[in-house]
Amino acid sequence: MDLLYCILIAVCSLGVKANVNTYVRTFEQPEERISTLKTVCYYPMSNAINTTTKDPIPEGFNSTLCSHVIFIPTIIDRNNQIQPATPSHAVLFQRAIPVIRQQNPELIIMVSNGGHFDPVMESMKNISQFVQSAVVLLRKYNFDGLDLDWEFPGWPITEKPKGQIHNFSIVLTELRKSFEMEAVQTNRTRLLLSAAVAATKEMAEKIYEMDYLKKALDFVNMMGYDYNGWGLLTCSKYAFNTNNLAWSATHWGSWIGKDKLMVGIPFYCHAFKLLTPLMHGYHAIATGRGECDMAAYLCACDALKKKNATRVFDNAAKVPYLYYGDQWVSYDDVQSTTIKAKWIKENGFGGLMTWNMKSDDYEGVCDGKTKYPLMNAVLRTIHNQI
Template sequence: MDSARILLFIGLAMHASLLASGNQYKVVCYHSNWSRYRPSPGTFTEANIDPFLCTHLIYAFGVFDDNGNITPHELDWEFPRYVAFNEVKLQNPNLKTLLAIGGWNFGSIAFSNMANDPVKRKNFVDTSISILRDYNFDGLDLDWEYPVQRGGAAIDKDNFVTLCKELMIAYTAEADSSGKTRLLLTAAVPASRANIQAGYDVPELNNYLDFFNLMTYDFHGGWDSTTGHNSPLYASPYDSGDYAHFNVNDTAAYWHEVGVPKNKIIVGLATYGRSFTLSSTSNFGVNAPASTGPAGTQTREAGFMSYYEICNDMQTGGSVMFDDTMQVPYYVNGNVWVGYDDENSLRIKANMIADYQYGGMMIWAIALDDFNHICSTSTRTFPLIKAASEVLNPTGAAPSVDPVVPGDPTAAPTTTTTTTTTTAPATGSSNTGFCANRVDGFYANPGSCESFYNCYEGQTYLTNCPSGTLFDESTNSCDWEISVKCNTPLIRK
């Protein structure tokens, strides 16, 4: 048995052992407080939250004043939503809720000033405990974007550690004195190596944070002059220099390399895409000349589209392409180009998380999935989150786990050949009838070794094997090309 096959079976055994022990991968979902102001059908309030969708639910965002006192965001002043948010735990007592402080729009300067002042830090710590306990939160999520950057100071790197240390000491003491479960302390952290190196003393932070939420998205967008994917699993051949690290796989591996245990690494998954306007409709691939794309009709931000806006737009036409190197799809309709994730690509990413035994997945954001089931390609509400979650925490619903990719998922792809294949607009049941009257499971695609059929309750799901691998009928898994006898022509050859 070769080393790749050994690693495959070890990974499967570890995953099975984890599930058998009753432990769960974390499914950490952010709820944005501004989503309730979107026009219908994008309006999302606490009433739209599925209490059983996630293991951890984070309210974004709270803020703090010039003295470090935590306060509700201005969007929450008129009607504080914290009570309604935490009432979801009445239906699911196992759900953990956290309050996120900060965010991109809040900036870095206020954090820098607060963290550099012992009095303001104490105010921040004290008010965090009172607000979290008063409103029945289970913890705090720090969204400082980012220490040292965006007007911050060099001392931020040390001060962020100090802030986390003082918070953890206070939370531990409060739990000891009250007899309550200690409040959780987490942080949303960047994907850029430059930001990580500049602002994060990772080994020290690891002493005080319960887990790290990796913001592994926004790798490319309208700020670039060419098309690029929002959240590629692996690097594109067009990525060079620092951009070669702008992908989910590399970022997760790097956070582990610099000091975070795998079980504390929560890998970020996006339920939205970044849109571009192509300079020419005749050049529509990855790295094509482009500028910022259109806004979604509900999310109303240039170059940004929720999944429900993307899949709804697909109903008007266009083509979906799947990039076998990056392992993600993109959508082209006229001069509009969108790099996004669908059910298939999120299952692939979830398998990477399981294979490498990271702590779980983080979702930005629940209000951007097809929560209203407005798309004809969706078979249920929250299709993206559920597809990925079922890979990590199977509950007996749909067995949506793709075959595990052999070998170390943090290694670089074994081929640099760019392959683009046209697939259905979104992963879901096809009309081929292949799985009719077949037992649930994985089956070879007679037309191509590069994909396979996943049959469940008579429904047919066509899925591509990751780049460099082919479907092996003898093991019902995707294995390295050299190990598989294939009798069909290979498109990517």
């Protein structure tokens, strides 16, 4: 058992990764306190979309909480063309975006592509087809820009084709050139370009050509979560001070400029099933994933209501975890989200990114009254209302 325990610790330490429309904000917003920080919110759309309802706004979406929203998903077809993921997504884009713009004319609305990029990278012809189709899609559905969520170019290095890392840089460069040219030709506002990127040093320094990212991208969404791997030992996936959101953000800021960096905060859980309830701290042996694994924040709230649930706040990592029975859950709550948002603001970053709006408690179930408690914690913090 001692040998197994040591092996599992090593595995854990080596890993990396990675209707509410009438809702009104419940906190004041004096003009002199409004922050210039961007709040970038991903919103994943389900593949099971009901496009026949009278209200076109998707469940859990709120147009007033973020400066930027990035809808998911789109796909890349066999001809290297970017398209809505399904016909239902196309209908939803057509119906929802005009209504959202009426609700909040200042909201920047983008769309993300996390599709299968490998074929696009095989030739300049394929890259050109992808770039041209991106402009068509963005203008057709009245988006303000494109986000690339490729996890990850050239990774694992031993498995991906040589040259893929540089070809990703070429894709970014060609997209930026195309967006600039289209803006001049049509006299329209230039389309924006962003990318979701790995946070850990092991990956970031190997798979990204930082000079290209800095020149091509308007901003970068750093995925500041899924730390500490996918092994079978309990460990925080969202640590702020240890293995380590702060380290990742500081280095990414030095690589591409703090003003372009959106530091990621997760609104979902990671969970483990414990080998024994008697071992429930860090590095406790697990037999598999837990009931709340990859579930929304609400799962942690519900778990805390269980009779034998215990919440522990790690003052070193600045994040909580909870355990009950044979279940162990790593997550961010209002306290840890506030700490992260405060640090992001005080250290001069361009803003923060959340994954994702739909995983927040958008119905106010956790305390019976507060809708979007995590996002509102962010907003109170950056607007100096804490």
